[in-house]
Amino acid sequence: MTKPFPSDFLWGVATAGHQVEGNNVNSDTWFLEHLPGTIFAEPSGDAVDHYHRYREDIALIAGLGFTSYRFSLEWARIEPEEGHFSMAALDHYKRVLEACHEHGLTPVVTFHHFTSPLWLLRVGGWEGDRTPELFARYCDRAMAHLGDLIGVACTLNEPNLPWLLESFGIGGEAPENRGSVPVWAAAAERLGVDAATIAPFQFCSTDAGFTVKLAAHRAAIAAIKARRPDLQVGWTLANSDIQAIPGGEELADQVRRDVNERFLEVSRGDDFVGIQTYGRTVYGPDGHAPAPEGVPTNQMGEEIYPQALEATIREAHRIAGIPVIVTENGLATEDDTQRVAYLRTAVDGVAACIADGIDVRGYIAWTAFDNFEWVFGYGPKFGLIAVDRSTQERTPKESARWLGRCAREHAKAAAPQPV
Numbered sequence: 001m002t003k004p005f006p007s008d009f010l011w012g013v014a015t016a017g018h019q020v021e022g023n024n025v026n027s028d029t030w031f032l033e034h035l036p037g038t039i040f041a042e043p044s045g046d047a048v049d050h051y052h053r054y055r056e057d058i059a060l061i062a063g064l065g066f067t068s069y070r071f072s073l074e075w076a077r078i079e080p081e082e083g084h085f086s087m088a089a090l091d092h093y094k095r096v097l098e099a100c101h102e103h104g105l106t107p108v109v110t111f112h113h114f115t116s117p118l119w120l121l122r123v124g125g126w127e128g129d130r131t132p133e134l135f136a137r138y139c140d141r142a143m144a145h146l147g148d149l150i151g152v153a154c155t156l157n158e159p160n161l162p163w164l165l166e167s168f169g170i171g172g173e174a175p176e177n178r179g180s181v182p183v184w185a186a187a188a189e190r191l192g193v194d195a196a197t198i199a200p201f202q203f204c205s206t207d208a209g210f211t212v213k214l215a216a217h218r219a220a221i222a223a224i225k226a227r228r229p230d231l232q233v234g235w236t237l238a239n240s241d242i243q244a245i246p247g248g249e250e251l252a253d254q255v256r257r258d259v260n261e262r263f264l265e266v267s268r269g270d271d272f273v274g275i276q277t278y279g280r281t282v283y284g285p286d287g288h289a290p291a292p293e294g295v296p297t298n299q300m301g302e303e304i305y306p307q308a309l310e311a312t313i314r315e316a317h318r319i320a321g322i323p324v325i326v327t328e329n330g331l332a333t334e335d336d337t338q339r340v341a342y343l344r345t346a347v348d349g350v351a352a353c354i355a356d357g358i359d360v361r362g363y364i365a366w367t368a369f370d371n372f373e374w375v376f377g378y379g380p381k382f383g384l385i386a387v388d389r390s391t392q393e394r395t396p397k398e399s400a401r402w403l404g405r406c407a408r409e410h411a412k413a414a415a416p417q418p419v
Contacts, residue, residue, distance in 0.1 A: 005354060007414035010106055010362025011407030012068030013061055013384060013400075014328055015050065016113035016157070017077075019371040022047035027076035027115040028125070028200055029374075035190070037182025041377035048369050048387045054096050057394070060385065061368060062103035064396060065404030067411065069105045070327060070364045071096065072113035072157070073146075075120075075138050082119045082134070090145040097149035106151035108327070108364065110236070111139050111220060113157040114202045114374070122191050125199035126216075127175075127208040136219035143227035153231050154274055154327065155220040158238040159213040160263045162205035164281070167255045168288050171203045202374070214266055221270070236274030236327045237263050239316065240281040241308035247285030255283065260312070264319040272361065273320050274327030277312040279305040299332040299380045306331075306342045310349030313360060323359040326350060330366035332373070332380035339384075339399040347406060365403060369394070 018024045023046060033043040050057055061069055077089040100107040112135065116125065123130060139155070166172030178184040179195035188195035199209060221233050239260045244252035267273045279302055282289040291303035298304055309329050316324050331342040347363060354360050370383035378389070384400035387393070 005351065005410045005414060006361070007411070008361075009410065009414070010068035010108065010152075010325065010364060011403070011410070012066050012070055012105070012108065012362065012364040013368035013403075014070035014108075014364045014366050015072070015368050015371065016110070017072040017074040018044060018047075018113070018115045019367075019373070020048050020050035020369060021074065022049050022051055024074055024076055024115065026080040026118055027074065028118050028121045029115045031118050031121070031190075032183065032187065032200065035183055035186040037186050039183050040375050041379065044372045046389075047372050048389065049392050050369070051092070053392065055099050057368070058096070058099045058103055058105065060394060060396070062105050064400050065408040067104065067106060067407055068108055068151070068362060068364060069100055069368075070108035070110065070154075072110035073142055074115065075112060075135075076115060076117040078142060079117055079138050082117070082123075085141050090142070093142075094146055094149065097146060100151075101149065107149065108152040108154065108325075108362075109146075109150045110154040110157050111135075111142065112155065112201070116201060121187070121198065121200065122193060124197050126201045126204040126212055127197070127199040127206060128212065131212050132215035132219045135216040136223040139220045140223040140227065143224055147224070147227045147231070150228075150231060152272075152325070153224050153233045154236050155217045155224075155233065156201075156213060156235045158202070158236060158276060159217070160259050161238040162203055162209065163258045164238060164240060164255070165203075166205045167251075167259070167281075167283075172205050175199075175206065232271040234267065234270045234272040234274055234322075234325070236276055237267075237316075238276050239264075239312040240277060240279065241305070241311040243280050243282045245282060245284045245289055248283035248287075248289065251287065252283040255281070260315060261319055264316055267320045267322060270320075270322055272323040272325050273316055274325050275309075275312050275316050276326075276328035276366070277309045278328075278330065278366075279303055280308045280311075296338065299334070300376070304331065304333075304338065304342060306345035307349060309346045310352055313350065313353045313358060317353070317358045323361050324353075325362040325364070326360065327362075327364050328366035329363070330382045330384075332382050334381055336397045336399050339397070340402050343399060343403055347403075
């Protein structure tokens with residue numbers, strides 16, 4: 001790689017609280033994992049116990065050469081019951097932030113990464129009229145305690161993902177039909193509410209869901225900026241490189257509009273947009289097209305296509321017209337040589353964008369550790385660091401060392417030279 005990166009470019013790895021901390025028992029996701037008819041392959045359990053092992057984990061990340069760590073606060077820990085804020089949880093995240101600073105890592109903090117307090121699901125979830133105000137109140141409380149230590153703030157993680165999943169035939173049920181889906185019916189019965197009101201963040205793709213998420217994002221920005229006007233704030237989007245084969249052009253255009261373009265349009269005016277890309281999504285006359293025969297695939301059977309990241313950065317630049325941070329990019333594979341090759345191509349794509357004058361401010365890989373991958377459970381291995389969950393022992397992979405070397409080499413190249 002020969003393209004120059006800015007001296008303050010963020011080189012990092014990312015995690016999300018529920019996926020690594022363990023025992024997030026007051027969250028809607030924990031609740032859904034344990035329901036009859038659950039769509040989760042297995043429960044999250046102890047995860048990789050990052051809640052207790054964060055100090056050594058942060059030291060390990062810094063020691064590999066990274067300059068940034070993206071992680072999330074857990075709303076369900078901070079506000080386990082509506083209106084009750086846990087000082088113990090806030091103090092915990094303060095210690096996490098302090099550890100980042102001790103090791104020279106810029107903390108990129110996500111205020112909501114898919115999981116919500118269970119009580120929010122009872123009052124309408126991410127279609128509820130009160131949710132923007134409730135989310136902003138939580139952001140304000142978090143900022144009051146933690147704001148001076150946060151390096152970059154992300155409000156919501158992948159608010160657009162449900163519309164991409166719907167194009168694959170996953171989720172997307174109209175509210176009046178949710179009672180026919182076993183997991184939503186079971187959730188409603190346990191909570192004592194109408195199944196039509198069950199609207200978890202990552203499965204909510206209605207017009208009301210779009211309106212509520214956008215309002216929550218904007219209310220959160222206002223709350224965060226009220227505490228720290230100088231803090232850079234944006235949200236992070238799941239933007240696939242959407243393509244078509246003959247017969248799929250109309251559907252591809254519609255998905256591109258629903259998933260990528262409208263979310264980028266409403267991002268105008270934000271300080272940055274986080275782009276999270278893993279590959280391309282191709283549509284044909286019969287809908288979502290499977291990976292072409294004979295191409296390398298990841299653990300979920302998807303085509304390995306690292307070139308997608310450059311395309312989505314350019315799309316974000318063209319439509320949103322604001323700075324970009326790559327807040328997630330990675331590969332689910334047991335073959336780490338595949339991951340190194342994937343990262344190399346992706347980072348070269350970032351360099352090409354920067355060389356063309358696009359304001360890209362960071363590359364943060366998904367993910368630091370092999371962890372809980374939502375409905376897939378612990379099967380997919382995205383981690384740059386392996387974890388033996390029977391002992392919780394961490395082992396950096398070559399991909400972690402390779403990307404850490406990139407960070408060191410580019411930091412050295414960008415440093416002022418003595419005269």
